[in-house]
Amino acid sequence: MPSKIFAFLILLAPFSAFAEVTYHKDIAPIVYANCTSCHREGESAPFSLSNYEEVSRKAKTIARVVDDGYMPPWHASPKHLPFQDVRRLSSDEISKFSLWLEAGKPEGDPAAAPQMPDFPKGWQLGEPDLVVSMAKAYEVPADGPDIYRNFVLPLDLPEDKWVKAIELRPSARSVLHHSLFFLDDSGTARSLDGKDGKPGFSGMGFRKSGSLGGFVPGATSKRLPGDLARPLPKGSDIVLSTHFHPSGKVENERTTIGLYFADSPPSRQLQEVQVPPGFGRGVGIDIPAGESNYVIEDSFTLPVDYEAISVGGHAHYICKTMEMTATLPDGERKVLLEITDWDMDWQDTYYFEESVILPAGTIIKSVISYDNSSNNPANPHIPSQRIKWGRESTDEMGSITLIGVPVEADDFTRLSRATKVERAKILTSLGRELINSRVASRLPRIIKSLDKNRDDNLDASELPERMRAALLLKLDADGDKSLNPSELQALKDWLENLKASEGV
Numbered sequence: 001m002p003s004k005i006f007a008f009l010i011l012l013a014p015f016s017a018f019a020e021v022t023y024h025k026d027i028a029p030i031v032y033a034n035c036t037s038c039h040r041e042g043e044s045a046p047f048s049l050s051n052y053e054e055v056s057r058k059a060k061t062i063a064r065v066v067d068d069g070y071m072p073p074w075h076a077s078p079k080h081l082p083f084q085d086v087r088r089l090s091s092d093e094i095s096k097f098s099l100w101l102e103a104g105k106p107e108g109d110p111a112a113a114p115q116m117p118d119f120p121k122g123w124q125l126g127e128p129d130l131v132v133s134m135a136k137a138y139e140v141p142a143d144g145p146d147i148y149r150n151f152v153l154p155l156d157l158p159e160d161k162w163v164k165a166i167e168l169r170p171s172a173r174s175v176l177h178h179s180l181f182f183l184d185d186s187g188t189a190r191s192l193d194g195k196d197g198k199p200g201f202s203g204m205g206f207r208k209s210g211s212l213g214g215f216v217p218g219a220t221s222k223r224l225p226g227d228l229a230r231p232l233p234k235g236s237d238i239v240l241s242t243h244f245h246p247s248g249k250v251e252n253e254r255t256t257i258g259l260y261f262a263d264s265p266p267s268r269q270l271q272e273v274q275v276p277p278g279f280g281r282g283v284g285i286d287i288p289a290g291e292s293n294y295v296i297e298d299s300f301t302l303p304v305d306y307e308a309i310s311v312g313g314h315a316h317y318i319c320k321t322m323e324m325t326a327t328l329p330d331g332e333r334k335v336l337l338e339i340t341d342w343d344m345d346w347q348d349t350y351y352f353e354e355s356v357i358l359p360a361g362t363i364i365k366s367v368i369s370y371d372n373s374s375n376n377p378a379n380p381h382i383p384s385q386r387i388k389w390g391r392e393s394t395d396e397m398g399s400i401t402l403i404g405v406p407v408e409a410d411d412f413t414r415l416s417r418a419t420k421v422e423r424a425k426i427l428t429s430l431g432r433e434l435i436n437s438r439v440a441s442r443l444p445r446i447i448k449s450l451d452k453n454r455d456d457n458l459d460a461s462e463l464p465e466r467m468r469a470a471l472l473l474k475l476d477a478d479g480d481k482s483l484n485p486s487e488l489q490a491l492k493d494w495l496e497n498l499k500a501s502e503g504v
């Protein structure tokens with residue numbers, strides 16, 4: 001126990017209110033309000049904290065993890081704009097756990113206990129409007145590399161819907177790392193499903209017609225504020241694009257999702273602003289072994305007035321800190337998100353208490369740092385190795401995403417176009433990767449081998465998955481999600497020019 005608290009305790013010992021810190025009077029109210037939402041049967045935490053026995057059994061660990069701030073999990077610094085549903089204990093609440101432990105964990109009078117809150121059963125947000133599950137479970141092996149797999153959830157909706165929230169319930173939480181919710185209105189994903197004898201399919205061989213967000217570790221589902229909602233047109237299927245991380249034990253994942261619909265269409269369309277784009281691919285993350293303070297930064301200037309409703313970061317193991325700031329045209333600087341103790345397992349989306357208005361001309365800047373030394377206990381490589389941008393969890397990524405809407409509904413197209421141009425940054429690093437792997441000189445042969453159906457076009461499904469989105473963005477001039485011979489010639493010219501300009 002910190003000595004200050006101890007001295008304080010001795011001083012106050014004669015006063016009965018402080019002499020007895022009991023479970024029912026002091027601890028239960030804190031636990032029910034801050035812990036039991038996750039620490040109960042069927043929820044994300046590995047054990048339940050819902051009565052005296054359960055809390056008492058873990059008292060020592062609890063005192064430690066609340067003191068060092070590990071629990072309740074919340075990584076956004078409290079020094080800046082206030083967020084909704086903050087999970088942080090006051091210093092007074094934190095000290096109660098050690099006082100209680102020191103006092104021998106007295107139970108106290110059950111009559112003093114608060115009522116256990118009425119937690120919704122099964123779903124954090126209550127009964128969904130529509131519940132869909134994978135038809136069959138997918139078996140994740142005990143070990144081996146990470147697995148990326150898509151699962152189709154056919155919907156057959158008779159009418160357009162607007163989605164306010166999605167809640168995802170994995171059946172094997174320990175292996176499901178994240179899942180993105182894409183839409184497919186072409187039926188292609190359905191036709192690919194199960195072709196290799198296992199549920200789902202690998203690769204992104206379908207054209208995404210939309211997105212409903214995603215589920216990442218530690219995320220909590222929330223309804224979008226006001227009348228905001230994401231479109232779910234009739235005839236669309238949901239495709240769960242899931243990343244598995246084997247756990248050492250064979251697991252069977254059969255994901256269920258619950259959808260919550262809005263009553264009417266929203267008045268404005270959501271537009272994300274991700275800095276840097278492409279989850280950091282655009283800035284070419286490449287971290288030398290042993291480097292303890294590798295920093296990336298990038299910025300984006302808003303072309304229109306923007307109303308930000310939430311912010312969240314994405315990175316992998318060795319990220320240390322991230323910060324997103326907004327510098328307004330009048331020079332005022334707002335910190336939108338600061339994380340000083342990044343933890344890959346807790347990638348929450350933080351909703352601003354009040355949405356933040358950022359006028360046109362505001363510069364949104366992200367600064368993200370990494371510790372690739374062996375002193376970083378989260379480093380997946382011992383000894384440390386060079387780590388580059390990539391999709392495996394042992395590679396790195398890094399970006400911060402604002403979710404919001406243009407203040408004026410009509411400004412959507414301008415904003416959306418500006419974010420697309422921004423994403424073109426990804427191409428410069430893609431070009432460099434292609435040159436370094438000496439693709440340019442072998443291009444005709446490579447195209448021939450990729451063109452599986454020999455129609456002289458490279459369709460989306462024939463392009464290497466890692467580069468597909470970037471290649472189409474750069475080269476697909478007619479927007480048909482396929483590269484025809486003249487577009488492929490443009491690829492050749494582009495690489496030649498890039499090569500000449502970089503003097504490679």
Ligand code: HEC
Nearest residue numbers: 034035037038039044045046058061062065071072073087
């Ligand atoms: C948002 C969900 C959530 C909330 C809220 C939450 N926990 Fe946890 N807790 C977890 C999960 C998930 C784990 C297991 C994974 C981990 O250790 O990170 C965990 C692990 C723990 C552990 C084990 C840590 C260890 O080192 O073994 C303790 C103790 C704990 N929580 C106590 C608490 C207490 C006390 C509170 C409230 C003050 C709380 N938790 C609030 C989700 C939560």
